[in-house]
Amino acid sequence: MxxxxxxxxxxxxxxxxxxxxxxxxxxxxxxxxxxxxxxxxxxxxxxxxxxxxxxxxxxxxxxxxxxxxxxxxxxxxxxxxxxxxxxxxxxxxxxxxxxxxxxxxxxxxxxxxxxxxxxxxxxxxxxxxxxxxxxxxxxxxxxxxxxxxxxxxxxxxxxxSGKNRDVNFKKMSLDELETLLDQAVKSEDYEKAARLRDEISKRNK
Missing domain, CATH: 3.10.690.10 (Bifunctional nuclease domain)
Structure with a gap:
């Protein structure tokens, strides 16, 4: 190539x-x-x-x-x-x-x-x-x-590129959030990963 x-x-x-x-x-x-x-x-x-x-x-x-x-x-x-x-x-x-x-x-x-x-x-x-x-x-x-x-x-x-930014994480289960977090990290979308991490942290308080 x-x-x-x-x-x-x-x-x-x-x-x-x-x-x-x-x-x-x-x-x-x-x-x-x-x-x-x-x-x-x-x-x-x-x-x-x-x-x-x-x-x-x-x-x-x-x-x-x-x-x-x-x-x-x-x-x-x-x-x-x-x-x-x-x-x-x-x-x-x-x-x-x-x-x-x-x-x-x-x-x-x-x-x-x-x-x-x-x-x-x-x-x-x-x-x-x-x-x-x-x-x-x-x-x-x-x-x-x-x-x-x-x-x-x-x-x-x-x-x-940001069509998925406005996904309503609040409606998702903790397992769904964890799966999305793994996908965001693998695809190097660290901004989305940070938002998911914040939502997961709120649930775990």
Whole structure:
């Protein structure tokens, strides 16, 4: 399968869903965009890495990983978004130390936050881009949408990803909540997992 190189186009914040962000990646030799829903912490970490002038007074988690890696001469050579299952992207860090290459599993948001800090290229497979890539178009069908049109399209993506957010957990049994919690953790939907954990904690008081 052929790899497609991606650039980071930016981060969009949902105008309708509080705390929802989408990281927009664009293919280097094409017009498609790959939107990836990320959490607030990861959005902040990526935004700080994009804005080179911003220096946190203390290292963030991804900065700490970079400092640790530098100290022990570990280099992140590239990031590959290698799988898409049920709307969840899976990524790998291709690392090297002493000319020995290792592949480390990572959440895509973490992998990209680290790629920025290591100036490492980001890739995905063509079949993933064919499946999840989108074209952001303007009203005339051109490839240059206005910021408002782009925000509206990203909002639709975030809304689709959050259709299950408003499930009424109060009507569910404790066993159903526990099952949903396991599923949320496996699918890396940690925001939903946190809400489920809170509901379970209330029941167990």
């Amino acid at each position: 052929s790899l497609v190189r991606l650039n980071i186009k930016g981060i969009s914040y949902s105008q309708t869903q509080n705390g929802a962000y989408a990281l927009i990646l664009s293919e280097v030799d094409g017009e498609r965009k790959l939107p990836i829903v990320i959490g607030a912490f990861e959005a902040q970490s990526i935004a700080i890495a994009l804005e080179k002038e911003i220096k946190p007074p203390r290292p963030l988690t991804h900065d700490l990983f970079k400092n640790f890696s530098d100290r022990f001469e570990i280099v992140v050579k590239q990031v590959i978004i290698h799988k898409l299952v049920d709307g969840v992207f899976y990524s790998s860090l291709i690392c090297e130390r002493d000319k020995i290459e290792e592949i480390i599993d990572a959440r895509t948001s973490d992998a990209i936050a680290l790629a920025l800090r290591f100036n490492a290229p980001i890739f995905t497979y063509k079949n993933i881009l064919d499946k999840a890539g989108i074209f952001l178009k303007g009203e005339s069908g051109t490839m240059t949408p206005t910021p408002a049109q782009e925000e509206s399209r990203v909002d639709e993506i975030l809304a689709d």
